[in-house]
Amino acid sequence: MPTRRHGRPGAAPKTTDLAEGVAITASLLCLAHCLLLPLLLAWSPTVSRTLDLPFDLHLWIVLLAGPVSLSILLKAARQNRLLVMSVGLTGLALLVLALVLPVTEPAEVAISSSGSVLLAIAHLTNWFARHPRGQLHG
Secondary structure, eight states: OOOEETTEETOOOHHHHHHHHHHHHHHHHHHHHHHHHHHHHHHOHHHHHHOOOOTTHHHHHHHHHHHHHHHHHHHHHHTTOHHHHHHHHHHHHHHHHHHHSOOOHHHHHHHHHHHHHHHHHHHHHHHHHHSOTTOTTO
16 A cells, blocks of 8 residues: 555655656756757847847756756655666766867757656656556645
8 A cells, every 4th residue: 555645645745746747847848948949040140139148058958957866866766766766877877078179059958858758758657657547636
C-alpha cells in the first residue's frame, strides 16, 4: 500500500510538484527555443536583426535549471527510479556538452535538443511515477 503523505494515500509533496512542474516547463521551453527560434529567425530576417540574444543565454539556463533538475533526479534515485535518474542525467550532460564542445551550430542544436527531450521525458516519467492513477490533480 502506498505511504501516506499530506493526508492522502500516495500524494506527492506540493514543493516537489512545483519543482517538477518548473523543470518540465523549463525542458519544454528549452526545446522550443532550440527548434523553433532558429526557424523563426530564418523565416523573418527582421526578427533576426532586432532580437539580440546574449551568447551566454544557454549557460544561464543550464545554471538555473540544472540544480532543480539534479535535485529532483536525486530524489528519484532515492525512490529506486534509477532509469529516470539515468535518462535525466544523460539529458543534463548533453546540455552541458552543447555548451562546452567546440561544435557547429547545427550540432549544438541537435545536442541541446536531444538533452532537452531526454530531460523532459525523465521529469514527466518521474511525475507520473509519483502520482498514482487518479491522483494527478491532487
